[in-house]
Amino acid sequence: MAWRSRTRSLQVFDTELSADAVEWCPLPQWHNVLVCGTYQLLKTPHGAGVGSSSPSRVGRVYLFQFRQQGPLCPPLTEIQRTDTAAILDIKWCHVPVSEHPLLGMATATGELQLYRLIDTQEGSCGLEAVSSLNLGPDRLALSLDWSTGRGESCGMRVVSSDSAGCVQVLSVAEAGLTSISQWKAHDFEAWISAFSYWDTQLVYSGGDDCKLKGWDLRIGPSTPTFTSKRHSMGVCSIHSNPHREHILATGSYDEQVLLWDGRSLRQPLSESPLGGGVWRLKWHPTHEHLLLAACMHNDFHILHCQQALEGDGGACPVVASYILHNSLAYGADWSRLALGGPPPSSPCERPQWGGVRNECGGHLRIQYESPTASFDTSLEDESGRYIPENSGPSVAPPPTPAEDAPSLSCLLATCSFYDHMLHVWRWDWSPEEASVGVAEGVRGKTGMGDEAKAGSSTSRCGAE
Template sequence: MALQCKIQTLQVVDTEYSADAVEWCPVEGWHNILVCGTYQLKKPDGKNPEESNKPHIRLGRLYLYHFEEQIFSPLTEIQRLETAAVLDIKWCHVPVAEHPLLAVANAKGAVEFCCLTGSEKNSCKFKPLCSVDLGDECLTLSLDWSTGRKQGGSPLQLVSSDSKGRLSLLSVDESSPSVHIMQQWKAHDFEAWIAAFDYWNTHVIYSGGDDSKLRGWDARVSPMAPVFTCERHSMGVCSIQCHPLRENLLATGSYDEHVLLWDTRNMKQSLADTHVQGGVWRLKWHPTQEHLLLAACMHNGFKILNCQGAMEENKERCPVLSSYVLHNSLAYGADWSRLTLKNPLVLSTEMPVVHEDEGATHVDLEVHNLKIVYESPTATFDVLLDEDQTPASPVQVEGSFDFQQPGPGGDGSNTKLAKAQRETSLLATCSFYDNVLHVWKWEISQTISSA
């Protein structure tokens, strides 16, 4: 039994500023909307001696895109908003006052909220709603909504972390909408890089900091004290995501280049430990294929991990199914789309694949029928292979994989499909110093050898 993986780059977009966050809209009916956040440090020009001592200015820009599946340029820019530098962006998973709602973490220590307005999906616009200031001279570093399982009915909340090591629990009034800080507390000694809800019990919040600590908190307990403190990561913890389809499962990543899976009922020992050869800035579970985990690995591109063995067979490592290394700089932003693609993967593209032999790692890069050219401050990337070149055979990864689809209630219960099933996913990734956003397809299929 073997898994075959293919990758096709659809579009490369110049974001002008350094790109560090990208999110597909999860709200039903708006899945073709993509937003990208940027962060640019502007130095004083140095011409005026009086300005040389001024602090650097952190500029940002928010891009709104519409995706339409076609061969050429499927991504169209709808709107751009000049703002303070953006460090994180997160869509609320359910509509608020009948509109998609986006939260933006910025370098001024605030969380800003924008809603999408307009009936035409390709002509919608952001409408700024409100903002909340988290305190003195800090950067807002991360955000997470309590709605990860896309279930309504509970009070709408948002958690944020900041450069002062604090967490802030925000309450959102859906009727106004308005936002206020419910609780704020010191969680880490240095930067609190990441905060995330337990989507199955939203009273529980997880956080990771530059002090190398992973902590859990119960918002019902006052004064705030951690439910647990884990020092399994050897460097700063900068990514956490609770699984929206599988209860008690948590993924964490760190500057130490390891992705850890946890059963939240036992935070003393991780379920699996995977070395991904790069600091793990973001982790995203696939919205429907519960075994797939996307990792943004900073200096080592983006990786798709198969966590099935760790979930079901007690395997201590999650194999890397595919690596995407067409970015020239720090891999920061990454997200899966919930769109159902109509067209199969057109190009026969084998790239990039990580082979691991006795601890040594190397990357094979072959791109067929595809030209990508862009320049960055660090290097120039140019790949061009003739269309009449013999297509590469699909990537083969030994193992098994259950293709799944959400149950009738959309509650994450899954039904096994035909064994020869093929699954195609749409992804967006962005990188920092080369100022680029990539949109790409990833296809996985399972074949069974005849006896």
């Protein structure tokens, strides 16, 4: 018995500006709502005066609705776009605030901005600005996280980090954001900050100084509760597991994903080499062992972490990879929306149908009308695996499924930077009798632009 793992691209959207953050709404009534944030550096034209040499950064937030309306109808519909300052991170609050979903954005002007999702007169929905707070002068807000990751609204707060190496905790109320505390946490950019969802008095931060730190808000931020130098390069992703107490995932420019037990932080539970620099990590909203990773120069991967969490100490196997982006892999998120019907068949499994045609060299070209773009989808082998030309380090196969193991179908969204593309795709995973397991090693990207040739230590915005 083995697992059958299949990914299918559903739609591609050109965001025009560089895309770096994407989030599905976690609230039940709005599971079909998706936002995408963008970041664009506008360089001063050659020959401009000295006084205008400072670059400006602009952004845009897109609001989409997802509806399954048949195989030839693009499921994602843009319903609003709002020009903003450049966006570096976006997160939905996990609980409603005054009966509305609330979206937080970290921007290049050093602000945290809050938007409320409201119903419109046209019968749709839209984002409405609620409040904002500047974290400090001459800095970029780099990340934010809500304390509500387990669906608890008591003492709702936001934590944010910035390019000055500071971390700030803010309370959220009807009147908006109020700063509770701010402190210098890292020597360089504090790329990421996050709550422990099980004890929201605990905050984690990671910085370009290669350090992972913990902070207890009850005793104040004068001294971290721990400092780890286990990552060899800048720490840029942290996510607390909302289903399993004490479990923390971290990612770094050193291309490693580390899993930690918060009760013993001297050594990680496991270390998984993914390649490309791990910019974002997201635990699955309902399955405690599945972890989504955006790996900058090496695509998007889904890790199965069960054996690592049970203490075997080995690397987490990659059970699926999405390789269709052609630029830096930054934004990634799981949707809670239930997918209806089976996945589309591979061209080798049924005749081609309208809007789809086979291409030479083992590619399938899917063509939609605007607002989607045309793109190439690599075909899979008989067991549903993508086979790029280059292969990276291999990893161990996932656990053998039980005979009654349930199948799983997930909807995901990912976005990439320089090609300014948002992809919506599905992943189907089910036990299957097969002679070959479907777990894959991390695959290298082919045909990348110059940005993929740069070292993975290059920061997204610090270098700009």
